[in-house]
Amino acid sequence: MKKTILITGGAGFIGSHVVQLFVKKYPYYNIVNLDCLTYAGNLENLQLVENEPNYYFSKVNLLDEEGLKKVFHDFSITDVIHLAAESHVDRSISDPLAFVKTNVLGTVNLLNAAKTYWKELDSHLFYHVSTDEVYGSLGKDGYFMETTAYDPKSPYSASKASSDHFVRAYANTFKINTVISNCSNNYGPNQFPEKLIPLCINNIQHERALPIYGKGENVRDWLYVEDHAQAIDLIFHKGKRGETYNIGGWNEWKNIDIVKLICNIMDKKLGKEPGSSAQLIKFVKDRAGHDLRYAIDATKLQEELGWRPSLQFEEGIEKTIDWYLKNQQWLENVTSGNYKEYYAAHYQSPE
Numbered sequence: 001m002k003k004t005i006l007i008t009g010g011a012g013f014i015g016s017h018v019v020q021l022f023v024k025k026y027p028y029y030n031i032v033n034l035d036c037l038t039y040a041g042n043l044e045n046l047q048l049v050e051n052e053p054n055y056y057f058s059k060v061n062l063l064d065e066e067g068l069k070k071v072f073h074d075f076s077i078t079d080v081i082h083l084a085a086e087s088h089v090d091r092s093i094s095d096p097l098a099f100v101k102t103n104v105l106g107t108v109n110l111l112n113a114a115k116t117y118w119k120e121l122d123s124h125l126f127y128h129v130s131t132d133e134v135y136g137s138l139g140k141d142g143y144f145m146e147t148t149a150y151d152p153k154s155p156y157s158a159s160k161a162s163s164d165h166f167v168r169a170y171a172n173t174f175k176i177n178t179v180i181s182n183c184s185n186n187y188g189p190n191q192f193p194e195k196l197i198p199l200c201i202n203n204i205q206h207e208r209a210l211p212i213y214g215k216g217e218n219v220r221d222w223l224y225v226e227d228h229a230q231a232i233d234l235i236f237h238k239g240k241r242g243e244t245y246n247i248g249g250w251n252e253w254k255n256i257d258i259v260k261l262i263c264n265i266m267d268k269k270l271g272k273e274p275g276s277s278a279q280l281i282k283f284v285k286d287r288a289g290h291d292l293r294y295a296i297d298a299t300k301l302q303e304e305l306g307w308r309p310s311l312q313f314e315e316g317i318e319k320t321i322d323w324y325l326k327n328q329q330w331l332e333n334v335t336s337g338n339y340k341e342y343y344a345a346h347y348q349s350p351e
């Protein structure tokens with residue numbers, strides 16, 4: 001059976017890289033990008049594939065149950081890779097309900113659409129893309145394993161943990177084939193500049209302060225977004241059904257060190273006096289309930305499926321900074337909302 005894969009959140013950061021990879025690598029699959037184009041979803045991210053004959057776009061909100069069922073029916077969806085989510089921890093602190101709606105209810109609506117439409121369950125796959133934040137926060141030592149108990153600490157991670165549970169519950173109760181992956185912090189092109197790395201790049205260009213929460217001692221494990229997309233490709237095709245795979249970069253950084261690194265690279269690239277960008281660093285009030293450290297043990301993915309990150313961080317961060325410097329208009333568009341004009345010109349009028 002020819003695959004028609006529904007990729008949700010395909011206009012977002014990670015989703016756009018997954019859509020591009022699948023459209024180009026698998027011309028014999030149909031790829032349907034379902035996205036409701038929130039502030040973080042931008043069709044400009046898909047310019048490289050938007051005219052490919054195997055690429056389709058459908059503007060549907062995960063809360064629109066009938067709309068979802070129609071997409072399954074109209075496109076004869078065979079598989080799902082579910083990436084659409086509200087993803088910013090700070091926003092989840094100011095508006096938790098938005099995260100419950102999209103991440104929990106939206107995922108259940110999508111599962112229901114799959115359950116209704118798929119008749120021979122064995123020939124389909126529902127792949128849920130999740131986060132390492134479901135495991136909570138680590139101290140100085142240790143790693144998150146696939147067997148680590150869930151202990152989400154923020155409204156965002158609680159909503160993702162809940163959606164993971166629903167996916168497993170549907171696998172158990174309704175016998176849907178599922179797989180889940182939990183990944184560490186991503187960085188790279190197309191990331192909305194509310195997240196630490198693009199925020200710093202953008203603020204340095206505009207000579208704005210670089211807000212460091214607390215003392216900047218919190219640790220994150222960073223992975224280049226294209227490496228994440230490669231891992232998703234592998235897991236989609238070769239991962240064992242019903243399993244969970246952790247994805248990480250073996251690349252832990254304290255926030256303050258990563259910001260200083262970005263400052264140094266930006267000084268060189270912008271021809272500024274060494275040390276001048278670092279003067280923008282400003283220690284601010286800590287994030288409420290700020291998780292201290294995330295670190296992933298991705299041994300299972302490495303041993304079972306042979307995955308390793310391909311990029312060294314030093315190379316990835318240079319590439320990322322170069323991309324943002326070259327794509328000033330993109331930054332301008334996403335921060336001003338102009339991407340809606342792009343949508344209107346290419347598709348139908350946005351709401």
Ligand SMILES: Cc1cn([C@H]2C[C@H](O)[C@@H](COP(=O)(O)OP(=O)(O)O[C@H]3O[C@H](C)C(=O)[C@H](O)[C@H]3O)O2)c(=O)[nH]c1=O
Pocket residue numbers: 087088089090130131132133183184185186194195196197199211212213214216218219220255287
């Ligand atoms: C925006 C910002 C962040 N930070 C700190 C807070 C974190 O310790 C670290 C990274 O923050 P960011 O908001 O970029 O990402 P996380 O909160 O780690 O979460 C991210 O990685 C996981 C895996 C997901 O699943 C989330 O969807 C994704 O947003 O920098 C600052 O100090 N200042 C700032 O202005």
